[in-house]
Amino acid sequence: MNGKKFTQFLLEWNKALNNRPMPWKGEKDPYKVWLSEVILQQTRVEQGWAYYEKFVKQYKDIKALAKASDEAVFKLWEGLGYYSRCKNLLFTARTVAEKYNGVFPASYEEIVQLKGIGPYTASAIASFCFNLPYAVIDGNVFRILARVFGIDTPIDSTAGKKQFKELAEQLLDREQPGIYNQAIMDFGATVCKPALPLCSSCHLNSICAAFKNATVSNLPVKEKTLQKKLRWFSYFIFHANDTTFIHKRTAKDIWQNLFEFYLVESDAAPSWTDDKVETLLATRLGIKQFSNVTVITALPQQLTHQTIKGYFISINLAEVPQVLSGANDRWVTTEQMKNLPFPGFINQHLQNKNIQASLF
DNA sequence: AAATCGGGGTC
DNA sequence: GACCCAGATTT
Structure with missing residues (x-):
């Protein structure tokens, strides 16, 4: 020694x-x-x-x-x-x-x-x-x-x-x-x-x-090796009356206390055809009136223990649905959104959208 | 004792 | 893709 x-x-x-x-x-x-x-x-x-x-x-x-x-x-x-x-x-x-x-x-x-x-x-x-x-x-x-x-x-x-x-x-x-x-x-x-x-x-x-x-x-020696999970996050971005639906994450999961859009998680890669979007909105949210559906593939995000892939689906609604007004739900303006914390997965998408919008 | 919890840098 | 970073908490 x-x-x-x-x-x-x-x-x-x-x-x-x-x-x-x-x-x-x-x-x-x-x-x-x-x-x-x-x-x-x-x-x-x-x-x-x-x-x-x-x-x-x-x-x-x-x-x-x-x-x-x-x-x-x-x-x-x-x-x-x-x-x-x-x-x-x-x-x-x-x-x-x-x-x-x-x-x-x-x-x-x-x-x-x-x-x-x-x-x-x-x-x-x-x-x-x-x-x-x-x-x-x-x-x-x-x-x-x-x-x-x-x-x-x-x-x-x-x-x-x-x-x-x-x-x-x-x-x-x-x-x-x-x-x-x-x-x-x-x-x-x-x-x-x-x-x-x-x-x-x-x-x-x-x-x-x-x-x-x-x-x-x-050296040093480690005995445990981590394994990574793949998760599919499809975020539905609902717009109504110049506001956007967001939700505060409270589950015992990643990104607790951060905000997100309406999340649909799936085990396998989803394919968001017009039919599937329509069915999901009707069965899960009772939404029948909507327009301007655009689906954008998300940039995958690497976390230490998981990889997040998915889609952002932007949808205009005629009115704010009753089911989307829980304790951790909000309808916010673009300005209000700027003061709230979001995961990088979402900020990445918002930033790309702004860059593309500024090209016109 | 093992599992979870982010995001970014290095090789 | 694997590993690491001025670790802590929960299960």
Whole structure:
């Protein structure tokens, strides 16, 4: 075990060679650190960067965020994915505003109890803001430790999680946990990268087991592989009286709390002939008067665990049907739609339509 | 312990 | 197409 040298070399690298600017780096305000960490959960720094800047500009402190409307905050989060993060962000902002009078709690135990904050995020906040000795364990840390110490225990196994956690806590510089945690993540993102790591110029290659054994590309090990589902979404865009029908998604499924048009999901690829559209409108919605049916093939959207394909079917209705006025249903103008969050699958379609319209 | 939850980048 | 990303929550 080369623990002492690992920590020493990492901090040396950090001081001499780490040049990675980020807007939240060195930040001590728990609100901003928390916000950045939640945005960055399973999200690349480059992708989260602009979202962080939008949020801190729009909501200066946690009380301001707590007072914001759900829809305004979801609109700001739109396109970032994993929308339960946004839901929990709002919940925790309101918890801190009420229960803690707007002052972020300063102990790990209190922090980790907040919604949307797990072991990683709590460790990050505790170390960055309060100099508490908690080691962050994220994808970077798993990868670096697996390579440097030559550990092939699967990182997604129970044994692996325990083993890497113990090692990470052992390696932490307890005098400067914030500096150390920032350093190890910067190192993973810029040197010990998932693909094509910079081994030949790495400051730690003299103590790296994987470099010595030429097993860098085999580490870390994962045991589970994900499989992707294919889903067919046909969205009926109903227009009536200069408004459009939209629906807020509330099911335990993707895109919860985002809006959509009238959805018909099918197991296999549908074919929307005039007859099938007519039958569907009549049987499911009791609609008999309609016009200007246009069917457009959607651009497929790749999610991590599923592929979404489908169609957008635009239809003019003579009047608003009774069945489409549930609690989560709305008829909105184009202007109102702009302030509401939609999935990328839908925004993609709306954008393409605007581009085509502007050509005339 | 396993399944879910997005969207974007890299190879 | 497969894998990964400053993970957390639910089942």
